[in-house]
């Protein structure tokens with residue numbers, strides 16, 4: 001079966017395009033998602049993409065992913081810096097997750113440098129704009145393909 005991944009966009013990312021474009025870029029969330037879907041179709045991958053401003057809805061999506069997903073790409077927005085609950089959800093389900101941020105969180109305000117979810121993620125991609133999502137998905141897929149065809 002084709003690998004299936006969950007992409008989570010957290011709070012305020014529905015405003016991309018008009019939200020501080022000098023920091024987050026000019027692409028809307030819809031444009032970013034379209035690019036991810038084009039890639040997924042080329043690779044024969046299924047994507048479920050959600051955006052929520054609600055911490056509980058993000059946790060529900062993470063919990064549910066354990067029943068169907070091979071991995072998760074998550075930009076938890078400001079919850080990255082505050083949410084022990086999202087961290088615990090990611091730790092609980094034991095799926096590989098990659099944390100993405102459009103901006104370089106290490107080059108901004110001090111409070112953004114600390115990610116509560118980083119320790120329970122496979123890795124973190126930040127500062128590369130929307131391409132970070134694509135790179136994260138490519139990494140998950142490469143791992144899955146390696147796993148299903150070891151030594152090739």
Ligand code: DQA
Nearest residue numbers: 012075077078101102103112
């Ligand atoms: C963000 C960085 C966070 O600090 C911020 O709260 C966001 C977006 C990013 O993609 O750069 O909402 O996750």
